[in-house]
Amino acid sequence: MDRLVYTAMTGAKHILEQQATVTHNLANVTTTGFRAQLDSFRAVPVKSDGLPTRAFVVDATVGTDFSTGGMQITGRELDVAVQGKGWLAVEMPDGSESFTRHGSLKISENGILQTQSGLNLVGDGGPITIPPDMAIAIAKDGTVSAIPSGTKPNAVQVIGRLKLVNPPEDNLVRGDDGLFKTKDGTAVDADPAVGVAGGMLENSNVNVVESMVNMINLARSFEMQMKVLQNAENNATKAGQILTLS
Structure with missing residues (x-):
């Protein structure tokens, strides 16, 4: 019984x-x-x-x-959606790296490109700093370009590149904050095969x-x-x- x-x-x-x-x-x-x-x-x-x-x-x-979830067109210059497999790398307060697909970005008061929760996006050389009075464009390979206000559209200045990664899915764990990390907590190398679409966001x-x-x-x-x-x-x-x- x-x-x-x-x-x-x-x-x-x-x-x-x-x-x-x-x-x-x-x-x-x-x-x-x-x-x-x-x-x-x-x-x-x-x-x-x-x-x-x-x-x-x-x-x-x-x-x-x-x-992957469905794509939603927003037209906002700081919105990016990862196409297919892959992740955006963000810097945690303790210096470690986490991964997200939440591509709604913002520029902090110090000109740093961040997520809406205030985490810095990781670039090729660290955080990406956006100069003031610049129009931003994000290319498919994650290259962040800026066009000075009042100048010709061909005066493009490359200011950084988003770190796009694609670690093995069986090596990822979800944290309490909703972000993903590798099981051993180590950073991963950028994957040139990962691409993003500007002006779009990925739905759940x-x-x-x-x-x-x-x-x-x-x-x-x-x-x-x-x-x-x-x-x-x-x-x-x-x-x-x-x-x-x-």
């Missing part, structure tokens, strides 16, 4: 945790460049001195859905319909686990009554 209770109890617990994952994905359906989190269930035997007759359920995090890759169906299925699974616990309680009550009669 306790084997049934143990399985149902752990199953219900991890269904709630997977519901939280689906809810988190749905909450970020409008977040630029967001990558959906994937979970799955697996059974693990309980190791003890007795026979391995018991098992419990764990929620195994498979990882992240790295498929969360499928709203699929997530809603998954949430309904999880709710039904939770109800099933609760019914299993109720049946186990009824069976225990009946067994106790029989023992009392005997």
Whole structure:
């Protein structure tokens, strides 16, 4: 009887945790460049001195859905969308590198090219500084060019190049801030094959319909686990009554 209770109890617990994952994905359906989190269930035997007759359920995090999202045209000169596989490299406050696909950029009060959250974009030689009174253009290879105001359009000044990387997806982990890092925390080399599209942003890759169906299925699974616990309680009550009669 306790084997049934143990399985149902752990199953219900991890269904709630997977519901939280689906809810988190749905909450970020409008977040630029967001990558959906994937979970799955697996059974693990309980190791003890007795026979391995018991098992419990764990929620195994498979990882992240790295498929690309749809492109949205914004026309803003500081918006870029990574085309295909690849990432924008950003500098963390501790000097390490993280990776994002959120290409909505801004220029800080000090003229540094940053993400909307205030992290510096990594360039070929460090942070990219934008001169004042300049019109900005970002090429497909990540080259950042500036045109002085009041001059001819052909007076283009190259001021830097975004560091575009494409580390192996199985070597990436998601941080609590939503940014990705390599498992060992080391920086990776720039990949010349990665390109960006200016004046565009990448939407989240969360499928709203699929997530809603998954949430309904999880709710039904939770109800099933609760019914299993109720049946186990009824069976225990009946067994106790029989023992009392005997």
